[in-house]
Amino acid sequence: MLAAAPIPLFDPLSRFYGHGTPGSHAIERLCAQLNDFSSRSKDQESGLDLLQARLQTMSERNKAAHQSFGARDIAWSSQDHYVKKVEKLKEQIAKSGTSHALVQKLNRNEQKKHDSQQEFAHHTGETGRQVSEALENRWQEIGEVVAQLCQYYISIFQAWRQSP
Structure with missing residues (x-):
């Protein structure tokens, strides 16, 4: 254009x-x-296409990290739900005594709590990995992008620089 x-x-x-x-x-x-x-x-269009592809890759990496935070937050909500539910069931058993159905319900929810804690730990680790990947070389990559962009403009406006 x-x-x-x-x-x-x-x-x-x-x-x-x-x-x-x-x-x-x-x-x-x-x-x-x-x-x-x-x-x-x-x-210089091919250089701009490469630059745009590089920026797209960086953007996708950031988007993946952002989505990972969302998945981690959902896993935390599930974990929090089962932690509270198990506490309430334990309180209910302590107040009203044990019944076979209530003990089974507690056992099922303790398993769900355990599973949700593992899911949360998994998502927390994945989020850490995604963020580390996005941040690891960001300044170097941004510097290279800016340098490529400057080189593009230097090349394009070289005729005016050489004009009397």
């Missing part, structure tokens, strides 16, 4: 400032620079 931006300007400028009219030399020079800009932009 950036490479194609100057092209629609060429014909109207050339027609309005035909050869020999005042300012035509400056317009010819501007059109040459815009054409060079367009050409350099096209030459």
Whole structure:
């Protein structure tokens, strides 16, 4: 899109400032620079595509870490639910005595509590891994992205830098 931006300007400028009219030399020079800009932009598109792919990879890694936090939070809610439920069942047994049905219910919920604690531990570990992966080389990657972006602009605007 950036490479194609100057092209629609060429014909109207050339027609309005035909050869020999005042300012035509400056317009010819501007059109040459815009054409060079367009050409350099096209030459650098593959670098921008690689840069965009790299940014997409970084974004996906961050998204995975964010989703991992969500899964961990859901696992914590489940664990919290069963911890409280088991406590209430134990209190109920302590107050009203034991019955076979109540003991079975307590045993089932203690198993669910245990399973939810393991699930929470798993998600906590996974979240830690995802976050570590996202943060491990972030400054180096961001620095490389900024350097590539600067190199892109240096290359594109090189014609103006060299102009008198």
